[in-house]
Amino acid sequence: MLCWASYVCRWLVGITFITLLPMQVYSQGPVSGKQFRMENSNLLSQLYTDSSYVQQKRKVSTLFAHASPGQWGEFVKGVDEDLMTRNKIIAFTFDACGNKSNKYNNELIDYLRRERIPATLFVSGAWIDDNYQAFLELSRDTLFEIENHGLNHLPCSVNGESEYGIKGTPDVPDAFDEIEANERKIELITGRRPLFYRSATAFTDEACAKIARLLGVTIVSFDILSGDAMPFAPPHLIASNVLKNCKPGAIVIMHFNHPEWFGCDALMEVIPALRKKGYTFARLKDYPLKGRE
Secondary structure, eight states: OOOHHHHHHHHHHTOOSSOOOOHHHHTTSGGGTSOOOOOHHHHHHHHTTOHHHHHHHHHHHHHTTTOOOOOEESSOTTEEEEESOSSSEEEEEEEEOBTTBOOOOHHHHHHHHHHTOOEEEEEOHHHHHHSHHHHHHHHTOTTEEEEEOOSSOOOBOSSOOEETTEEOOOSHHHHHIIIIIHHHHHHHHHSOOOSEEOOGGGOEEHHHHHHHHHTTOEEEOOSEEOOTTSTTOOHHHHHHHHHHHOOTTBEEEEESSOTTSSHHHHHHHHHHHHHHTTOEEEOGGGSOEEEOO
């Protein structure tokens, strides 16, 4: 019987991680200078006809067929949550969830631009479908880094765990699609494959963290929970959550898909206060990351 390490090594040799769709699928993508647009359901239908995607999915499904889910949570083994720096640098990350939460907080984005705050935007495939032109504009702005928030905004699980009333992916094949299909979707639109993935609700299991690593993706959680996802949370409460927990290398989680809430108002309190404390700001790709020790 092959040991786990030997099996993984042999599997890695036989797989190409970053593969594009057949030319007929992405002929209107960034390669041709035109806009690629394909909604989630149609994208999956096309991917399921692509031999490289099907082979990759089959190999991942086989490798993890009997894997234990391991711990379930926001800070499981294999998930990163901090920048590796001792300097007063903070990374603001903003999620765009999609489905029922499919709006666009352009006021918040405009504030980031005016203040020249670099930020990482985790975007779901569902949100892209509902906000395609806004997504194109964001992806072309070098102030922002576009990352993966899942194809259908589901908690990433190999056994159907749920969180906050959202049922997670039921098995390994669906977990694979949730991560990899949105990786390809974003790459086809922007020309860049995301480096990082955040599961819906930020909850995942250890098996999914391993799957993501094999796909060349790092799952990222957060160090500071702003609380802006609580409907109509007061701005001063959100600002207080960030300011009282700020530290060098912290990753802050916020959202930009609820313009009716007070994320922007809170941010307008937080940014001047952090600057007064001597903090500057970075995207996730600007620094190495680390998990909980």
